[in-house]
Every structure is written in C-alpha cells, then in structure tokens.
Amino acid sequence: MTQLTDADLLHLATGSQFLACSVDADWLAEAFERVRAQLELGHSLPEFVAADELDDSEHVVSVGFVNNGLPPSDLHPVGDEFVRSVRELQTELGVTFSGLIPLAGANINVIVAVETAMLLGVPVIDADQMGRVFSLLYQSVFTLAGLAAGPLAATGPTGESAVVRVTEPLRAERLVRALASEFGGWSATALYPMTVAKLRAHGLHGTLSRNIRIGSILHSPDPLDRKxxxxxxxxxxxxxxxxxxxxxxxxxxxxxxxxxxxxxxxxxxxxxxxxxxxxxxxxxxxxxxxxxxxxxxxxxxxxxxxxxxxxxxxxxxxxxxxxxxxxxxxxxxxxxxxxxxxxxxxxxxxxxxxxxxxxxx
The missing domain is CATH 2.40.390 (CV3147-like)
Known part of the structure; x- marks a missing residue:
C-alpha cells in the first residue's frame, strides 16, 4: 500500500490519455484540475493498493461517467456526484466500500476514481475491468465472468439521482444510458459492486500502474527515440x-x-x-x-x-x-x-x- 504522489497523478493522467485517445480529453484535464484543487484545499491523494492487499470479504465498487451517446454536455461536474452515488449504493446494499476501481482503465474515469477516493477517504485499487476504454459499460471482463452490474447508483449534473436494481449488464447499459439522457447528458455511476475475492478472481490487475509507467516515460527527459x-x-x-x-x-x-x-x-x-x-x-x-x-x-x-x-x-x-x-x-x-x-x-x-x-x- 503506497500513497499516490503529485508525480504519480500527472503520470497517471498522461498514461490514461495515452490508452484512450478520446474525444473528451478536455474532460480528463478538467478532472485532473479538480483533483489539484482538492489538494490545495487540504485533501490528500488516496492510497494506492493492489487487490491482494485487501481482505477477500471486503467490498469494492467501480465508478465512471456514462453519457447519453453524444459529446459531453455543457453541464460540467462539480466533483461530488460520484460521492453521492457511492454513498447511495452503500445504503442500498448495507455495506461500506473499502476501495474504488475505475469503470475503464484509461481516460477520465481513472482520474474520477482518484478524485472520489480522496473525497471518501478510501484507496484506489490498481485494477479495472476493461484495461483500456470501451464505449459500453457491459464491455467488461466482469460480464465475461457472469457477474452482475448492479444494483447501481447514478447521479446527474443537476443533483438528481437514482438507485437501479438491475443485474444483467446489457440491461444496465440501456437503463443508465437512458438516465444519462434524462439527467442532462451524463451520469456519475457507481456499479459492479463486489467482494475483493471476486475482483481478485476476475479483474484486470496492475492496469493503473501501467498508466503511471507510460506517463513517466512520456514525461521523462529522454530523447523522443529513446522514449x-x-x-x-x-x-x-x-x-x-x-x-x-x-x-x-x-x-x-x-x-x-x-x-x-x-x-x-x-x-x-x-x-x-x-x-x-x-x-x-x-x-x-x-x-x-x-x-x-x-x-x-x-x-x-x-x-x-x-x-x-x-x-x-x-x-x-x-x-x-x-x-x-x-x-x-x-x-x-x-x-x-x-x-x-x-x-x-x-x-x-x-x-x-x-x-x-x-x-x-
């Protein structure tokens, strides 16, 4: 278990963009700046842990943006939407999540996991369910393993929220995408709740460390050909x-x-x-x-x-x-x-x- 550093954060963001090459790079940059703002307010970066450092019986959850299929709306997040979704899902399940993983191992959702973990005071886990970015939330190794996507919680840009009791990942995709449209363009979603034992068995591990390594190479003083x-x-x-x-x-x-x-x-x-x-x-x-x-x-x-x-x-x-x-x-x-x-x-x-x-x- 280690503490993320400022350098780790920068390298993590760069590596996450490298593996995404996404239309919404500005939103990743905005999430990065929100984390920096939280640091200035006195928050600390979260601990960074491997799944095998947690007890098998502990509970974890994925967090990620889901939009309505269009480019990101002008309604930008303020930063607490994911906190609300995680807390509502904890209430629904009667558990406390001991760590967070990003919905995708690249792009904005990696930084969202860091931001939400620092606000909740829990670790970010060095794992995810895609190992890159896919467009659809059910394109997950958890789906391959037959795990349920829900129940899930979703919060929109105006503060509206919903808990959805759903299990099948394809159905979860359609419902959350519809909610994102009704919310005003996107949903801050907490989904795929599971025990650490299931994450260890079925997740993709070491993916965020890879992002940090890639970012450190690109930010190194080495000549381009060496990089x-x-x-x-x-x-x-x-x-x-x-x-x-x-x-x-x-x-x-x-x-x-x-x-x-x-x-x-x-x-x-x-x-x-x-x-x-x-x-x-x-x-x-x-x-x-x-x-x-x-x-x-x-x-x-x-x-x-x-x-x-x-x-x-x-x-x-x-x-x-x-x-x-x-x-x-x-x-x-x-x-x-x-x-x-x-x-x-x-x-x-x-x-x-x-x-x-x-x-x-």
Whole structure:
C-alpha cells in the first residue's frame, strides 16, 4: 500500500490519455484540475493498493461517467456526484466500500476514481475491468465472468439521482444510458459492486500502474527515440507508424440503437514510404488499415502521439498536414478469447467496421 504522489497523478493522467485517445480529453484535464484543487484545499491523494492487499470479504465498487451517446454536455461536474452515488449504493446494499476501481482503465474515469477516493477517504485499487476504454459499460471482463452490474447508483449534473436494481449488464447499459439522457447528458455511476475475492478472481490487475509507467516515460527527459524504444520494450507497443494527415471525413452512418456514436474516417500518408493509412473512428480509434489491409482493430489499442514534445494527441490534432505517430498495442488477453471478441471485438461495433474487417481477414 503506497500513497499516490503529485508525480504519480500527472503520470497517471498522461498514461490514461495515452490508452484512450478520446474525444473528451478536455474532460480528463478538467478532472485532473479538480483533483489539484482538492489538494490545495487540504485533501490528500488516496492510497494506492493492489487487490491482494485487501481482505477477500471486503467490498469494492467501480465508478465512471456514462453519457447519453453524444459529446459531453455543457453541464460540467462539480466533483461530488460520484460521492453521492457511492454513498447511495452503500445504503442500498448495507455495506461500506473499502476501495474504488475505475469503470475503464484509461481516460477520465481513472482520474474520477482518484478524485472520489480522496473525497471518501478510501484507496484506489490498481485494477479495472476493461484495461483500456470501451464505449459500453457491459464491455467488461466482469460480464465475461457472469457477474452482475448492479444494483447501481447514478447521479446527474443537476443533483438528481437514482438507485437501479438491475443485474444483467446489457440491461444496465440501456437503463443508465437512458438516465444519462434524462439527467442532462451524463451520469456519475457507481456499479459492479463486489467482494475483493471476486475482483481478485476476475479483474484486470496492475492496469493503473501501467498508466503511471507510460506517463513517466512520456514525461521523462529522454530523447523522443529513446522514449519510443522504452514504450516498445517495456510496455508492449508493437508498431509505430510516422504519418501525416491528408484528409478527414465525417461519415453519415448511424450507430446501432443505444450505442454512442461519433463516426469519422481519417486518411494519413506514412512518412517516407507514402503508404496510405486509414483510421476508422467511433468515439475512439477502432481500426487502422495500411494500404487497405487491417493492421489493428478492436480490441487492439490504437493511440497517437504528437512527436513535437511527445504529447499524447487526440481527435483535435487530426487536421490536414499535421504529423502524428500512430501506435498499436494489444489489449488484455481476455479480449482475444472467443467470448471476449464477441463482446468487444469488430463484431460488437458498427456494421461498416465489421464488413471492412472481414474483407481484409
């Protein structure tokens, strides 16, 4: 059990953005600043623990934002929404949660877990249920294990809240997404309550430590090529493509009902070879093709770095003429099983992505 430091927080945020490459990087930055503001008010960063440091009989819960399928609303959180959801779920279950895990092991929900833990005075656990970011809350290793998503508690931006007695993760997804819409755009959700024993058996462990390591590499004083060599040798990056954006196209194609959607396609040219790189995007980077052949596809992790300063890039950096370094790394092994691919692979996403993937198999 260790205490998170200011440096850990910075590296955690950077590593979480690296593994997300998300449309809402501004919200991650805003959550980071809320944590910094709490530190100035006298709060301390939470303890950082591995699941095996807690007793099997203790209870833990996941926390995360769920939106209504649209870009984040103008109703921004004030910081106590997750505290309320966690406390209402404790009351519903008659238990006290001994630690928190993020709904996803990347992007804003990692920092949300830190913020909520520091306000509640409980540890953040070095684990999560996705090992990256997926769009849907049931795309979880807990779903693969047959665990219940609820009961759950949700709080909206205006202070309205609800406790939902639900078990099946797909049903929980639909209900929380509907609540987020009624709340005004998003829901601060506490879900997947379980014992530490179940978390130890079925969670993905060491994922937040990985984020800290990635962030520390990117923030290190090493030259860019040294940083990239370390990402390859230490963190499993399997390929880096240096490319320049040549075209950005929004595609008019609807997502399946109930699924969030921000679809677009980006064309880049690889520096030196001139090969054509195509990115398919729907809230996150779903697929990367090189000269029409699939190089990486969900659940693979695809991310981008701006070589000018080794800064993690996001969708706002996808403008014509901009040079970016595209990186690919594997997701957790659970996502490459038959059940994992069914839940979060190409067949679980947009029909156009599915068809393109199959044409190039």
């Amino acid at each position: 990239y060599r370390r990402l390859i040798s230490e963190e499993g990056i399997r390929r880096i493509i240096h490319a320049r954006v040549t075209d950005v196209t929004g595609l008019s194609r609807p997502a399946p009902p109930g699924q969030p959607d921000r679809p677009s396609s980006v064309i880049l040219e690889e520096v030196g070879s001139g090969r054509i790189i195509q990115l398919e995007i729907q809230n996150e980077l779903l697929m990367l093709m090189v000269d029409g052949a699939v190089e990486a596809v969900m659940p693979d992790i695809i991310t981008m770095v701006d070589p000018d300063g080794a800064r993690v890039a996001n969708f706002e950096d996808l403008w014509v003429g901009h040079r970016l370094d595209l990186m690919m790394l594997p997701a957790a092994p659970e996502w490459y099983t038959d059940k994992g691919l069914e839940l979060a692979g190409p067949d679980a996403h947009h029909i156009l992505l599915r068809n393109r993937h199959r044409r190039h198999q």
